[in-house]
Amino acid sequence: MKEIETFLEDKKVRPTAMRVLIYKYMAEKEIAVALADIENAFTKADRTTLYRTLKTFEKNGIVHQIDDGTGITKYALCDKGCNCEIEQDLHLHFHCLNCNETVCLTKHKIPHINLPEGYLAEDVNLVVKGICEKCSGQ
């Protein structure tokens, strides 16, 4: 708990009770979470607070946003060295069509993409859909 507080402070985010809880929640879950998930977990808190907390976390490099193609924005904690901004550091995301969960495959960097002459890449989004190990093992 204390560690979370100091962690947030390091990231220049004031560690309010709500923020610590949300961080804790996301750290315990190992999958990417949607705003609605957090809403369900913290029914006493207002949607807006949760929403803005995520935006604050995002702005300060605590979480990154994931577009997994479901149309629902997901968020996941950044790894220690996760430089979401740097192209080379981008990892891919896996969305399971069975359990509907999305995970960061942090170890799997996106391979270099060759583009035609004249195209300049600034950002890459790679989502693989299929069956995750949890679901395929059953």
Added chain:
Amino acid sequence: MKEIETFLEDKKVRPTAMRVLIYKYMAEKEIAVALADIENAFTKADRTTLYRTLKTFEKNGIVHQIDDGTGITKYALCDKGCNCEIEQDLHLHFHCLNCNETVCLTKHKIPHINLPEGYLAEDVNLVVKGICEKCSGQ
């Protein structure tokens, strides 16, 4: 015009006037189009018709849907050999942050992605964002 009709018939889609026009419109544009684009081009037709036309086209392998991360669903004509379903055939999409246009880079197949043990890939979505050749050349 006649070719479009027979083409649609080949795809088991009844070539109504509207459908032929929409197909023609998409063929002339070389970029992926949003429903709103088509709406603007065909102000006399109803949104729903255009929407359902795209869905019909999609179901019959005439167009494929593109999620370029803008939150707006785009559609593009499939190439002759575009087997949208087959993983190996998936091409990548490029979204220009300047002109906001999205194109299929049909020639650029998605490289094989190595996944951890237990993960089964069924579909891959790869979107590169940056500056397109039209915009970078200026």
Added chain:
DNA sequence: CCAATAAATGCACTTCCATTGCACTTTTTA
């Protein structure tokens, strides 16, 4: 310690786009 200020939170509302239900029209077919 207290007042002034800034940050965080909650509520209500808006916007935007995708999607659907139902009625009406046009086309197909038996």
Added chain:
DNA sequence: TAAAAAGTGCAATGGAAGTGCATTTATTGG
């Protein structure tokens, strides 16, 4: 040519993201 099917148009719904403003809570300088 009548019945059925497919296509089209209008209106409404739904879900999620985002915003304005008032209120509460925390911070800080005197």
